[in-house]
Amino acid sequence: MVELLVPAGNIQMVQAAVENGANSLYVGPRGWSRRRDAYEMSDEALRESVRIAHARGVKVRAAVNTHPTSSELAPLLRQMEVWVGDGIDGVILSDVGVMAAVHQAFPALSIHASIGANILNDEDILFYREIGVSQVVADTKLSLKELRSRREIEVGVEVLIHANKCYTYLGKCWMSPYHRLERGHDETGKDFFKGSPNRGGLDYRVCLEAWSLWRGNQDRWADRVSLKNDAFFLLDDIPPLIDMGVHTLKMQGREYAVDLVGRMVKFYRDLIDAYTADPRGFDLDPWKTRLAQIQAQRDLERAKGTLDLFNEARQPVRTCCT
Amino acid sequence: MNRELFELNTTISNMKDLMASDLDPYDAIYLGNPFCRDYEANFLEELDDLRVGIRHCREAGCKVYLSTYAAPRNYFMPQIRRAIGVAAEEGVDAVEAHNLGVVRMLRTEFPAVPIHIGGFANVYTDTGAAVLGDYGSVRVTPNYELSLEEIEGMAKSTGLHVEILVHGKMPLGISDYCFLLEYEKDWGMKCPDLCQQDLFLRQGEWAMKSVGKGVLSGRDVCMLEHLPHLVAAGFRFFRVESISEDPAYRRDVAAVYREALEEVLNGAFQLREGWWEKIQTHTKVGLCNGFYFGQSGQLYIGNQQSAGFGETSARPSTELGRMSSVEPLSRAVNNQLRVIS
Numbered sequence: 001m002v003e004l005l006v007p008a009g010n011i012q013m014v015q016a017a018v019e020n021g022a023n024s025l026y027v028g029p030r031g032w033s034r035r036r037d038a039y040e041m042s043d044e045a046l047r048e049s050v051r052i053a054h055a056r057g058v059k060v061r062a063a064v065n066t067h068p069t070s071s072e073l074a075p076l077l078r079q080m081e082v083w084v085g086d087g088i089d090g091v092i093l094s095d096v097g098v099m100a101a102v103h104q105a106f107p108a109l110s111i112h113a114s115i116g117a118n119i120l121n122d123e124d125i126l127f128y129r130e131i132g133v134s135q136v137v138a139d140t141k142l143s144l145k146e147l148r149s150r151r152e153i154e155v156g157v158e159v160l161i162h163a164n165k166c167y168t169y170l171g172k173c174w175m176s177p178y179h180r181l182e183r184g185h186d187e188t189g190k191d192f193f194k195g196s197p198n199r200g201g202l203d204y205r206v207c208l209e210a211w212s213l214w215r216g217n218q219d220r221w222a223d224r225v226s227l228k229n230d231a232f233f234l235l236d237d238i239p240p241l242i243d244m245g246v247h248t249l250k251m252q253g254r255e256y257a258v259d260l261v262g263r264m265v266k267f268y269r270d271l272i273d274a275y276t277a278d279p280r281g282f283d284l285d286p287w288k289t290r291l292a293q294i295q296a297q298r299d300l301e302r303a304k305g306t307l308d309l310f311n312e313a314r315q316p317v318r319t320c321c322t
Numbered sequence: 323m324n325r326e327l328f329e330l331n332t333t334i335s336n337m338k339d340l341m342a343s344d345l346d347p348y349d350a351i352y353l354g355n356p357f358c359r360d361y362e363a364n365f366l367e368e369l370d371d372l373r374v375g376i377r378h379c380r381e382a383g384c385k386v387y388l389s390t391y392a393a394p395r396n397y398f399m400p401q402i403r404r405a406i407g408v409a410a411e412e413g414v415d416a417v418e419a420h421n422l423g424v425v426r427m428l429r430t431e432f433p434a435v436p437i438h439i440g441g442f443a444n445v446y447t448d449t450g451a452a453v454l455g456d457y458g459s460v461r462v463t464p465n466y467e468l469s470l471e472e473i474e475g476m477a478k479s480t481g482l483h484v485e486i487l488v489h490g491k492m493p494l495g496i497s498d499y500c501f502l503l504e505y506e507k508d509w510g511m512k513c514p515d516l517c518q519q520d521l522f523l524r525q526g527e528w529a530m531k532s533v534g535k536g537v538l539s540g541r542d543v544c545m546l547e548h549l550p551h552l553v554a555a556g557f558r559f560f561r562v563e564s565i566s567e568d569p570a571y572r573r574d575v576a577a578v579y580r581e582a583l584e585e586v587l588n589g590a591f592q593l594r595e596g597w598w599e600k601i602q603t604h605t606k607v608g609l610c611n612g613f614y615f616g617q618s619g620q621l622y623i624g625n626q627q628s629a630g631f632g633e634t635s636a637r638p639s640t641e642l643g644r645m646s647s648v649e650p651l652s653r654a655v656n657n658q659l660r661v662i663s
Contacts, residue, residue, distance in 0.1 A: 067444065067446035067447065067465070068446070068447065069446075069447070069472060070447045070448040070449070070472060070475055070476065070479070071475075073447060073448075073449060094444075095444075095446055095447055095450055096422070096444075096445075096447075096449075096450040096453050096454070097446070097447035097448065097449025097450030097451070097452065097453055098447065098449070098450075100449060100450075100453045101449050117444075118393070118444070120393055120394060120395050120396075120421065120423070121394055121395055121396045121398070121399055121421070121423045122396055122399075122423070123399065123422075123423030123424065123426050123427050124421065124422055124423035124426075125423075126423070126426055127422040127423055127425065127426040127457075128422070130426075131453060141498050142395070146395060146396055146397075149396060167495070167497050167499065167501075168495035168496055168497045168537065169393050169495075169496055169497065169498065171444060172392070172393060172442055172444070172495060172496050173494065173495035173496075173537075174465075174466060174467050174494055174495065174613075174619065175494045175495050175530065175537060177467060177613070177618060177619060178492075178494050178530075178539060178618065178619035178620050179528055179618060179619075179620060180618050181613070181617060181618040181619065183616060183617075195618070196467060198444070198446070198465070198467060199446070199467055206525075206528070207495075209525045209528075210525065211523040211524065211525050211530075212523070212524050212525070213505075213521055213522070213523055213524075213532070214521065214522045214523075214524055215519050215520055215521055215522075216520050216522075216606060217522075217606055217607075221505070221509065221521070222505060222508070225501065225523060226501065227497075227501060227523075228499055228501065317617075317618065
């Protein structure tokens, strides 16, 4: 049975996810995941999330998928001990060094290579498997044909079915911190790298700005150039993905409102159950109508969030440290 | 020339650019365009050209490296394998891999070929670099987001050679999609000419350079006035990123850095007006330091704020050069020197 993996940016979202049929959920420990801190969790909240989820048979993964500094590796491993002790079922990582260190320190812990690891080909998967990864998230740009070859490799495959597709390959972009990077530490010394999605989680989405295209300094060629960044809903592909035997279907959206995430989880739960109960009689059309309503609310929330980020990206950097 | 004391290198995408380029200021050349398979006559696709190109660089007294695709899908891999095969036959000095699948391919299928890890491989931690060292990598370009302090720590803790960008447009991202193709009809120009038009994305004061699937910094990273610090810290492998530049840029900028690095190593470094004039000639948007000083990548920290260099007449002063002197070389530096020579 395919696993439905959903986001949880706070305790209310954990409850909504559990009540609406998630098999697993992922949470971001504060300072360590690819989202801004408002959508991450304290250790106490993470512990409570595990309690709520496990009580309903739902698994919890900790998304520790930013790249830490080298000096943060030792504190990260100490933190990991806490999260493992609290009962997390797995961890989502991006950094090769962190993966190797975590695998060495916690050999029984399931390691999933994040979308931020940008795994694009079968040799990539073999590399990550060799350093201790048990499941990989497929990049959003891969085709079904490319995903099919993954079946030949003994590794769990996770596919994003509800997300946003960046212009660039995810994990291979530092446009945002090029324009604005704000450094700041918490009481433990963790650096937040605000503005760097790879290092701190927050992305100002500068690619979505209305750019003009110039040849050299004088020749203006085009206005409002768009670097494609589309909503990414794999509705049509969900049946073939289930048939293909992918292990996990994943949603993004820790930053959305709790009720929206609850509706999204319910939608995909119902769809997966309907298809697996009767693959031959399954009709996608009514699901497309239902998804359109969810998408309208989701697009509205995202657009507002993007405008806020544009404004924030233009603010002067408050602190600077090295 | 102190050819054995440091390495100055650059990237060249195809035979046309190679033949038009003066390689004299360089010690090594990376051949191949890592952004796009459709880049005009990319060495990674034109393997007869690759053979000739490797020999040409050798005859010019340069080491030769093959640069591979930064974001290779499954269907890229057979061509990458063929290109590495040709490069290996020609005795290439190393292959640059930005993708960990390519690293694995090199280790398993071409174990004799030294591996350089490229800037898109996302090496952010010492431990990550060490893992890649275990896979046979001998040189690492850390992710561009790392500060100099972090990079120095990585070099010391891993013992790997570390290469850094000292001048040119810093890669900021790579896509599978070339948005320039949407404008072929409007502009009456097609691929593969479009991405070679010196195109900049601008939004107010912000600017990035587009090379189609690749996005580069609008401002040129410039570490000229910081070279004494870089040398004292032990760095010896320096890249002038000229992949999207014309042969004059490639020649002039490297000549400035070659001269400056030799002066640093001779203990006689002093910033010269002529150097800044050359740099200014080739600077379209401005200068920056990337992330080397732990700040937003587009900022310039130096003796003079010259972020608008190229758009205004502002020029860095020479004060820092007069103040700088080469610090004693550390043991790690000496070890690196031994390996190079």
